[in-house]
Amino acid sequence: MTQQSTSLAVGAALPTVMRTITQQKIDAYALASGDGNPLHTDPAFAANTQFGGTIAHGMLLLGYVSEMMTAAFGEDWLTGGRLKVRFRATARPGDTLTSAGTVTSVEGGKTVCAIECRNESGEVLVSGQAEVSRS
Template sequence: MAPSPDHISIERSLTQAEFDLFARLSGDDNPIHVDPDFSARTRFGRTVAHGLYLCSILRGLAGQVRPGSRQLSKDVRFPAPTYTGEPMRFSASVETEAAGVTRIAVKAERVADGVVTCEGMFEMGAAA
């Protein structure tokens, strides 16, 4: 088996259909995520991603960086909105490893202007 990378990134655009599906799965149907007409009248001007949806994508990348590990903790912030249809770059990079804990820096940023919309740190450890 090849060793896992210490860094991984992907680019993708999130769709309204994904926002709607995540809302149905999570029960978070806040109109800022699922109602384009409502969202158009807010300071955002259009629908924005659920923060937990972004964390789910980033958790998947962290799992690719350290396969088989489990998430011990996460600390994230959302400095800017992530809009539907906007090309995004999601990344996960090993920061440190010690005593069986890997700290992985995660980030979501807009491809067009480099604005970070989600960033933080996941701590990953051996599977239980």
């Protein structure tokens, strides 16, 4: 998925990415990342925490944001992209997440976007800014 960079104007919406979180996806991410924290991978352990069950890794959510940015900017995102975000809430198995964004500035070879990831209830889980330097 390394298409050509899209030239988007200020105010343009980025392509949305929708994904449903499953325990299977969380477990696969834990294996790939080496982060086997039982808060993510052990439902019995996680049930006795403040979260009441397993939660997705924050970086898994950022993977969906990066997928959106790659769809919008292709190779430019992969070689010159940056994220600055805040994690605001947790994602749980069964949540359907939507990553969305809007171009906020285009100047001097750099595009800046406001980005967020929400659950199906509209709760913001991740918000922040993405920057892409065009080659």
